[in-house]
Amino acid sequence: MDRIPILKMGPFLLVTIQVDMHDRLALSLQDDLAERIASTEARGVLIDISSLEIVDSFIGRVLANIAAVSRVLDAQTVVVGMQPAVAITLVELGLSLPGVRTALNVERGMELLRAALESETLGSDGDASTAF
Amino acid sequence: MASPDSSILPAVVRDHQREILQQWIAEQSSGSNARSDLLSDAELRQQSSEFLQLFREAVQAGNLGNVMGTEWQGVRELLATVSKANAIRGFTPIDTATFVLSLKRPLFQQLTTDAGSDADLLARETWTVTTVLDSLALFTTEVFQRSREEVISRQQQELMELSTPVVKLWDGILAVPLIGTLDSARTQVVMESLLQRIVDTEAGIAIIDIAGVPTVDTLVAQHLIKTVAAARLMGAECIISGIRPQIAQTIVHLGVELVGAVTKATLADAILYALRQSGWSVSRGRS
Amino acid sequence: MVSVRQAVRAWAVEMKFSLVDQTKLVTAASELARNTLIHGGGGSARLEALEDGGRQGIRLIFEDQGPGIEDVKLALTDGYTTGHGLGLGLSGSRRLVNEFEITTSPGEGTRVAVTKWK
Known part of the structure; x- marks a missing residue:
C-alpha cells in the first residue's frame, strides 16, 4: 500500500498530497501523522493540497481530524494551497472546516507556523486565526 | 418525390x-x-x-x-x-x-x-x-x-466579466467594487474570478465593496457568505464594505449571519483595516 | 471509487464543463460512490451524456441492492449520519448538482440519479 511521504523541516512536518487521494490513503496519513508528531515532537504540521483536484466530505473530515489530533499533541496544523474550485465545492457541500487553519501557499503557511511558535515561546497567548 | x-x-x-x-x-x-x-x-x-x-x-x-x-x-x-x-x-x-x-x-x-x-x-x-x-x-x-x-x-458572459473587475489595491490586497443589481449568476462569476485572482496574486485580503448594490436578497447574501468561506479555506480573508443601512437591516431580517466576514462601513475603512492587517501603518506626512 | 472519479472527470472535461462545475460533479460522484459502497454494499455507477434543446448535461446513476433507506427525508438532512461520516454525503451532493432524484425502499436497495447541466 502506498503512503504519502511526511518530511521533517526543523520543528515542523511537511506533507504534500499529490495523488488522487482515496479513503484508505487518507486514513493512513492521519495515523502516520499522529505517530510522527509524537515521535519527532513536531510543533507544526503543514499540509499542501494545491495539487488535489477534489476534497470531498471524507477527505475534509480527515483534514479536520488531523488538525484536532495534532492540537491535542501540541502541534498547529495549516492546510495550504486549496484551489478555488475545490474551495467553492467544499463550501457548497456544507463543509467550512472551522477548526482548520489555512494559508495561500507553503511559504505563507510556514510563516504562520513560525509566528505561532514564536508568540508561544514569548509567552503570550497570541493565537491569530488567519494568516497574512 | x-x-x-x-x-x-x-x-x-x-x-x-x-x-x-x-x-x-x-x-x-x-x-x-x-x-x-x-x-x-x-x-x-x-x-x-x-x-x-x-x-x-x-x-x-x-x-x-x-x-x-x-x-x-x-x-x-x-x-x-x-x-x-x-x-x-x-x-x-x-x-x-x-x-x-x-x-x-x-x-x-x-x-x-x-x-x-x-x-x-x-x-x-x-x-x-x-x-x-x-x-x-x-x-x-x-x-x-x-x-x-x-x-x-x-x-453576456463577457459583459458579466467586465462588470465585475477585480482590482489590486496594494501588495496582497484585492478589491471588487460591485455596482448594480446582483443576481445569482453574476455573484457566482464575481466569486469565481475573485478567488482565482487571490491565487494568481497571492493576496491575503480581499475587499468586496457593495456600496453600489441597491438591494441584496437571501440568495445573494448567501453567495457572499460562501465567497467569504471559500476564500478562508484558501487562506485569504474577506472584508465586506459599503453595506448600506437598509441592506444591513435586510441581512439581519433574513436571518443571514455574515459569519467569519469582517464588515466595514466604507471602502476607505476597509482599505485602512486591510493595510493594518498586512502590517502597514498609515500616517499623514508633514507638509 | 477513484476510477468513478476519474471517469466522471474525463467526461466533464470532454463536454467542456467549467472547472468549478467539473469539481462539483466529481465531488458529488465521490460522495455518492462512497454511499453505494459503504451503505449499499457495492453496486453500479452509470454515466449518461444528455442533450436537451442545446443544453448539455451529465447524469450519474448509482444503484445498489443494499438495505435501502428507511427515512429519505431524514437521510437528506445535513449532519444526519448512520455511518461515521459528517452526514453531508447525500445532502451535500444534492447542492452540487442541478437535479437530484432518489428512489429507495427498505430491503431492496437505493438508486440515486443526479444531473448537472452545463
Missing part, C-alpha cells in the same frame, strides 16, 4: 455546371440583395463554385428527398460555415438564404432547356429543385440563428 433514376437534375448539373455557375453569380451580384459591400467578387465566386461542386456531388448521389441525409453532409457543412461567417460579418438572414435561393433561376432555365417539350418532366423537376433549395435555405436560417445566439451568450 421524384425517384433518382427519372430525374434529369443530376445530368443537368453535371453537364452545365459552368453555365449555371456563371448565371448564378450574375444573378447574385445583380440582384437587389447583392452585398458587394460585405463580400468581394472573388469571395462570392469562390463560395458559389464550391457550393455548386458539392451540390452537384450530392445531387449525383441521388437522395433528393432529404437534405438532412448523409449525401448532403458536404453541402450542409459548407452552408453552416457560410452562415456562421455571415452572422459575424453582419449579413442578414435574408442575405444568407438568398445565396441559396438565387440558384433557382439558373437551374430552372437550364432545366427548361433540357426538358424540351416535356411539360410533366419540367413540372416535376421544378418541384424537386424548389424543395431541395428551400430546405437548404431554411437550414442556413437555422444555423444563422444559432450562431447569433452563440454570439449573444458569449457577449
Whole structure:
C-alpha cells in the first residue's frame, strides 16, 4: 500500500498530497501523522493540497481530524494551497472546516507556523486565526 | 418525390455546371440583395463554385428527398460555415438564404432547356429543385440563428466579466467594487474570478465593496457568505464594505449571519483595516 | 471509487464543463460512490451524456441492492449520519448538482440519479 511521504523541516512536518487521494490513503496519513508528531515532537504540521483536484466530505473530515489530533499533541496544523474550485465545492457541500487553519501557499503557511511558535515561546497567548 | 433514376437534375448539373455557375453569380451580384459591400467578387465566386461542386456531388448521389441525409453532409457543412461567417460579418438572414435561393433561376432555365417539350418532366423537376433549395435555405436560417445566439451568450458572459473587475489595491490586497443589481449568476462569476485572482496574486485580503448594490436578497447574501468561506479555506480573508443601512437591516431580517466576514462601513475603512492587517501603518506626512 | 472519479472527470472535461462545475460533479460522484459502497454494499455507477434543446448535461446513476433507506427525508438532512461520516454525503451532493432524484425502499436497495447541466 502506498503512503504519502511526511518530511521533517526543523520543528515542523511537511506533507504534500499529490495523488488522487482515496479513503484508505487518507486514513493512513492521519495515523502516520499522529505517530510522527509524537515521535519527532513536531510543533507544526503543514499540509499542501494545491495539487488535489477534489476534497470531498471524507477527505475534509480527515483534514479536520488531523488538525484536532495534532492540537491535542501540541502541534498547529495549516492546510495550504486549496484551489478555488475545490474551495467553492467544499463550501457548497456544507463543509467550512472551522477548526482548520489555512494559508495561500507553503511559504505563507510556514510563516504562520513560525509566528505561532514564536508568540508561544514569548509567552503570550497570541493565537491569530488567519494568516497574512 | 421524384425517384433518382427519372430525374434529369443530376445530368443537368453535371453537364452545365459552368453555365449555371456563371448565371448564378450574375444573378447574385445583380440582384437587389447583392452585398458587394460585405463580400468581394472573388469571395462570392469562390463560395458559389464550391457550393455548386458539392451540390452537384450530392445531387449525383441521388437522395433528393432529404437534405438532412448523409449525401448532403458536404453541402450542409459548407452552408453552416457560410452562415456562421455571415452572422459575424453582419449579413442578414435574408442575405444568407438568398445565396441559396438565387440558384433557382439558373437551374430552372437550364432545366427548361433540357426538358424540351416535356411539360410533366419540367413540372416535376421544378418541384424537386424548389424543395431541395428551400430546405437548404431554411437550414442556413437555422444555423444563422444559432450562431447569433452563440454570439449573444458569449457577449453576456463577457459583459458579466467586465462588470465585475477585480482590482489590486496594494501588495496582497484585492478589491471588487460591485455596482448594480446582483443576481445569482453574476455573484457566482464575481466569486469565481475573485478567488482565482487571490491565487494568481497571492493576496491575503480581499475587499468586496457593495456600496453600489441597491438591494441584496437571501440568495445573494448567501453567495457572499460562501465567497467569504471559500476564500478562508484558501487562506485569504474577506472584508465586506459599503453595506448600506437598509441592506444591513435586510441581512439581519433574513436571518443571514455574515459569519467569519469582517464588515466595514466604507471602502476607505476597509482599505485602512486591510493595510493594518498586512502590517502597514498609515500616517499623514508633514507638509 | 477513484476510477468513478476519474471517469466522471474525463467526461466533464470532454463536454467542456467549467472547472468549478467539473469539481462539483466529481465531488458529488465521490460522495455518492462512497454511499453505494459503504451503505449499499457495492453496486453500479452509470454515466449518461444528455442533450436537451442545446443544453448539455451529465447524469450519474448509482444503484445498489443494499438495505435501502428507511427515512429519505431524514437521510437528506445535513449532519444526519448512520455511518461515521459528517452526514453531508447525500445532502451535500444534492447542492452540487442541478437535479437530484432518489428512489429507495427498505430491503431492496437505493438508486440515486443526479444531473448537472452545463
